[in-house]
Amino acid sequence: MLDPIETLKDYIRFPSVSTDRAYVDGMQGARAYAVNLLQGLGFAVEVVPTELHPIIFAQRLGAPTWPHVLIYGHYDVQPADPFERWTHPPFEPQVRDGRLYGRGAADNKGPTIVHMAALARVLAQYPQLPLNVTYVIEGEEEIGSPSMAQFLEHYAERLAQADCMLVSDTGSPNAEQLVVTTALRGLVDLEITVRGAKTDLHSGIHGGAVYNPLQALMEICAGLHKPDGSVNVPGFYEDVLPLFAWEREQLKRYPETIDSYQAILEVPGFYPANGLTPLEAVRFGPTLEFNGIGGGYQGEGSKTVIPREAFAKLTCRLVADQDPARIQDQVVAAIEALCPAAVSLEVRRGPVAGAYLVVPPGRSNTPPDQAPALAQAFQSADRAIQHCFGKAPIYLREGGSIPVIADFHKHTGLDAVMIGLFTPMDHLHAPDESFDLTLMNHAISAFERIFCDIAGVS
Amino acid sequence: MLDPIETLKDYIRFPSVSTDRAYVDGMQGARAYAVNLLQGLGFAVEVVPTELHPIIFAQRLGAPTWPHVLIYGHYDVQPADPFERWTHPPFEPQVRDGRLYGRGAADNKGPTIVHMAALARVLAQYPQLPLNVTYVIEGEEEIGSPSMAQFLEHYAERLAQADCMLVSDTGSPNAEQLVVTTALRGLVDLEITVRGAKTDLHSGIHGGAVYNPLQALMEICAGLHKPDGSVNVPGFYEDVLPLFAWEREQLKRYPETIDSYQAILEVPGFYPANGLTPLEAVRFGPTLEFNGIGGGYQGEGSKTVIPREAFAKLTCRLVADQDPARIQDQVVAAIEALCPAAVSLEVRRGPVAGAYLVVPPGRSNTPPDQAPALAQAFQSADRAIQHCFGKAPIYLREGGSIPVIADFHKHTGLDAVMIGLFTPMDHLHAPDESFDLTLMNHAISAFERIFCDIAGVS
Numbered sequence: 065m066l067d068p069i070e071t072l073k074d075y076i077r078f079p080s081v082s083t084d085r086a087y088v089d090g091m092q093g094a095r096a097y098a099v100n101l102l103q104g105l106g107f108a109v110e111v112v113p114t115e116l117h118p119i120i121f122a123q124r125l126g127a128p129t130w131p132h133v134l135i136y137g138h139y140d141v142q143p144a145d146p147f148e149r150w151t152h153p154p155f156e157p158q159v160r161d162g163r164l165y166g167r168g169a170a171d172n173k174g175p176t177i178v179h180m181a182a183l184a185r186v187l188a189q190y191p192q193l194p195l196n197v198t199y200v201i202e203g204e205e206e207i208g209s210p211s212m213a214q215f216l217e218h219y220a221e222r223l224a225q226a227d228c229m230l231v232s233d234t235g236s237p238n239a240e241q242l243v244v245t246t247a248l249r250g251l252v253d254l255e256i257t258v259r260g261a262k263t264d265l266h267s268g269i270h271g272g273a274v275y276n277p278l279q280a281l282m283e284i285c286a287g288l289h290k291p292d293g294s295v296n297v298p299g300f301y302e303d304v305l306p307l308f309a310w311e312r313e314q315l316k317r318y319p320e321t322i323d324s325y326q327a328i329l330e331v332p333g334f335y336p337a338n339g340l341t342p343l344e345a346v347r348f349g350p351t352l353e354f355n356g357i358g359g360g361y362q363g364e365g366s367k368t369v370i371p372r373e374a375f376a377k378l379t380c381r382l383v384a385d386q387d388p389a390r391i392q393d394q395v396v397a398a399i400e401a402l403c404p405a406a407v408s409l410e411v412r413r414g415p416v417a418g419a420y421l422v423v424p425p426g427r428s429n430t431p432p433d434q435a436p437a438l439a440q441a442f443q444s445a446d447r448a449i450q451h452c453f454g455k456a457p458i459y460l461r462e463g464g465s466i467p468v469i470a471d472f473h474k475h476t477g478l479d480a481v482m483i484g485l486f487t488p489m490d491h492l493h494a495p496d497e498s499f500d501l502t503l504m505n506h507a508i509s510a511f512e513r514i515f516c517d518i519a520g521v522s
Numbered sequence: 523m524l525d526p527i528e529t530l531k532d533y534i535r536f537p538s539v540s541t542d543r544a545y546v547d548g549m550q551g552a553r554a555y556a557v558n559l560l561q562g563l564g565f566a567v568e569v570v571p572t573e574l575h576p577i578i579f580a581q582r583l584g585a586p587t588w589p590h591v592l593i594y595g596h597y598d599v600q601p602a603d604p605f606e607r608w609t610h611p612p613f614e615p616q617v618r619d620g621r622l623y624g625r626g627a628a629d630n631k632g633p634t635i636v637h638m639a640a641l642a643r644v645l646a647q648y649p650q651l652p653l654n655v656t657y658v659i660e661g662e663e664e665i666g667s668p669s670m671a672q673f674l675e676h677y678a679e680r681l682a683q684a685d686c687m688l689v690s691d692t693g694s695p696n697a698e699q700l701v702v703t704t705a706l707r708g709l710v711d712l713e714i715t716v717r718g719a720k721t722d723l724h725s726g727i728h729g730g731a732v733y734n735p736l737q738a739l740m741e742i743c744a745g746l747h748k749p750d751g752s753v754n755v756p757g758f759y760e761d762v763l764p765l766f767a768w769e770r771e772q773l774k775r776y777p778e779t780i781d782s783y784q785a786i787l788e789v790p791g792f793y794p795a796n797g798l799t800p801l802e803a804v805r806f807g808p809t810l811e812f813n814g815i816g817g818g819y820q821g822e823g824s825k826t827v828i829p830r831e832a833f834a835k836l837t838c839r840l841v842a843d844q845d846p847a848r849i850q851d852q853v854v855a856a857i858e859a860l861c862p863a864a865v866s867l868e869v870r871r872g873p874v875a876g877a878y879l880v881v882p883p884g885r886s887n888t889p890p891d892q893a894p895a896l897a898q899a900f901q902s903a904d905r906a907i908q909h910c911f912g913k914a915p916i917y918l919r920e921g922g923s924i925p926v927i928a929d930f931h932k933h934t935g936l937d938a939v940m941i942g943l944f945t946p947m948d949h950l951h952a953p954d955e956s957f958d959l960t961l962m963n964h965a966i967s968a969f970e971r972i973f974c975d976i977a978g979v980s
Contacts, residue, residue, distance in 0.1 A: 235727075249726060253824045262788040267811045268707060268922030271839050272803035273783070275793040278812035278834075279747065286744035289737065325731070330720040333864035335733040345730035353725045354736035355827050356818035361835060366711045366872055368837050368923075369813050376736075377819060379826050381729050406791030414824055464726030465826075 076166035082140035114211035117203030132196035134226035138205035141168035149495035170490040174499035175232035182511030195519035227437030236484035245482035247461035250382030253414025275406035293336035388416035417467030444517035534624035540598035572669035575661030590654035592684035596663035599626035607953035628948040632957035633690035640969030653977035685895030687938040694942035703940035705919035708840030711872025733864035751794035846874035875925035906971035
């Protein structure tokens with residue numbers, strides 16, 4: 065029988081950093097390890113080549129009439145640097161104080177082993193379990209899933225045979241209170257560069273005559289929000305789906321207050337978020353954020369220069385039902401309208417991704433035409449979590465983006481039951497990443513019940 | 523007799539880069555060379571130690587009733603890098619096409635040799651020339667003259683015995699049309715840092731709740747100008763001396779049009795400079811310019827981060843009679859008033875320097891109580907330039923700052939006749955710096971006439 069902790073430790077030992085070519089052996093090792101586990105569970109495994117890191121596509125199929133779940137995960141991890149800030153080396157996993165430490169322990173190797181360990185236990189009890197299972201484990205999630213679009217296109221038909229997706233690549237507030245994530249925000253990426261004279265200019269000799277590109281850039285960017293905190297782009301909020309009444313009720317159960325949130329962030333205050341509270345704003349509202357700005361002299365002291373150019377990198381987080389391509393056009397148009405004629409403007413349009421939203425059964429005032437199999441998966445998850453963690457899950461939208469979930473939906477029509485197995489204590493993407501072993505234990509039990517429940521053997 | 527070109531070449535061969543400790547021998551060599559030249563002209567030379575590079579203080583004194591001029595210059599030069607962009611090595615001077623190439627050829631070694639060569643010729647003809655001359659040649663001009671304040675304090679009494687200063691550390695539009703600079707702008711230096719959360723935040727997880735420090739910074743900075751281009755700081759223009767009618771007339775003689783200026787800068791347009799034309803704005807108006815901004819992710823592509831802090835470096839150029847300390851206070855107060863409460867603000871106050879203004883005799887509608895000796899120096903310069911260059915000089919304010927001139931005035935009451943011997947073709951502070959030898963020749967003749975005229979021997 066698969067020992068979850070030892071298996072996860074072995075899996076972590078392969079340094080599968082997708083962004084760095086130096087880790088190609090680690091990627092290959094982690095991939096082979098996952099393939100081997102799936103084959104051990106009786107899966108037919110296909111390693112689908114891509115331009116960079118292959119995708120694991122595995123199926124355990126029986127009768128077409130059986131229920132069919134699709135499990136999505138990723139075998140790649142974030143870079144581990146700065147190495148010196150780890151208590152132990154990041155790819156030499158260690159258990160301390162009920163946690164397993166190592167890069168990828170939580171994101172996303174731990175949850176993958178939770179799913180596999182649960183399935184292994186169920187299959188040990190019911191070798192003929194009447195449940196079709198498809199696995200998609202990609203190797204490029206941490207670099208934006210560049211190969212998934214083509215994969216989804218080619219495999220759409222086979223993937224669409226599933227009833228729903230199970231995903232554990234989202235978070236919960238702590239190890240006792242799980243969240244089932246009902247939405248992910250979309251993303252629009254842009255970079256603008258403002259240019260003035262052909263070279264940097266002496267601010268004494270030419271100051272007063274030329275439109276300083278730094279000033280122009282900052283005036284443009286400052287014009288993109290209103291005093292109430294809303295985004296000052298015509299049409300930006302047109303397609304925003306208002307939050308449902310039940311979402312506000314669910315949020316009340318969230319074990320975090322505005323005060324505790326402020327204490328965690330250590331901010332002097334919150335943003336005036338257009339009528340939303342801070343805890344609502346990060347889940348239900350779209351944003352326009354500046355991620356980086358630069359221009360002119362950035363060294364010690366001062367240099368009296370009027371720089372020839374300045375740039376700002378910005379991204380919007382979108383909510384349902386905003387159309388990402390249309391929002392990108394609207395933001396670009398607003399920027400162009402704000403740009404003074406005395407400077408030139410260049411806009412780089414980065415990638416866009418739509419928001420994803422699924423309404424759990426019985427949760428909406430205006431319930432969508434929901435497939436019964438999806439409704440059953442949600443109900444199975446709800447019951448299992450309540451039983452194994454002692455509390456019903458909270459159904460909440462999340463502020464982050466996993467563009468591949470919306471892409472799955474677009475290509476296959478599948479919706480996702482997203483059970484959050486990360487907590488803020490896990491330090492995702494940071495030194496000393498870890499996974500809570502009590503949570504792991506409870507989660508394996510919960511997924512055992514979910515698989516049995518969906519298969520109808522419980 | 524002193525050969526101006528060979529002397530200047532020898533002077534340039536000492537690489538007197540004041541900012542770089544590696545050039546301490548070059549500094550020493552240039553200083554010794556200048557001292558030797560002055561001693562050869564009969565000066566009593568004192569090398570005044572400072573914390574960094576000593577100041578040359580030299581005097582040729584006769585009767586106290588003689589007229590007395592103080593000549594200011596500097597023996598240090600800008601760094602020569604990037605070396606690879608020089609046609610010849612920067613400290614191996616070369617004559618090509620009527621120009622002498624080398625670092626410091628124009629700024630400020632050429633003008634210093636002009637003054638000395640002229641004085642040498644006059645003294646050869648009139649060994650008993652009834653003219654007291656004081657030289658101050660500092661070695662820290664290119665690094666902001668940090669030792670001059672203390673020197674001026676200690677030597678104030680001896681320096682104040684002069685009637686006026688002669689300075690050639692400013693520019694003219696070309697080698698035929700000289701400018702006598704009547705004002706220099708002052709400077710106020712500030713850096714602001716805006717801080718939000720204690721660490722960089724994930725823009726998905728926290729976007730919408732926190733006030734992005736980049737956004738706050740840009741909103742603050744964008745609030746510092748009005749749409750008409752004026753500086754939006756209460757009290758900023760209160761003490762600004764309006765330009766004199768004769769200054770607009772003088773500017774009409776300047777051989778540059780708005781169109782030719784735009785072509786040189788290659789800008790799409792000009793700044794709306796609060797009612798001034800571009801050529802007026804750089805001379806007569808105060809400014810608030812951003813010299814550098816930075817914060818967040820500045821690498822390739824995008825990173826979805828809400829950075830914990832962002833900074834902007836800014837400087838104001840001041841005109842007469844703005845008080846630099848008061849302006850700094852006003853700008854800081856305006857920044858504080860614009861800063862949202864949800865972020866914290868840190869202000870670094872950099873150095874300040876006042877503007878300098880001198881009104882040439884007969885040029886003001888409301889003439890100041892001008893010393894006859896200063897008036898005579900201006901008139902001597904006017905006549906000499908008209909005779910040797912064929913055109914009367916243009917009397918114009920300059921946009922740049924030489925804080926030490928205002929400091930001289932503050933400590934000694936002396937005013938300066940600033941005859942511009944640089945032209946835009948000289949590439950000051952850049953590779954292939956050069957000095958126009960025809961201009962040099964005419965300027966030596968002009969200074970011969972100026973010295974004789976002031977001494978009353980012409």
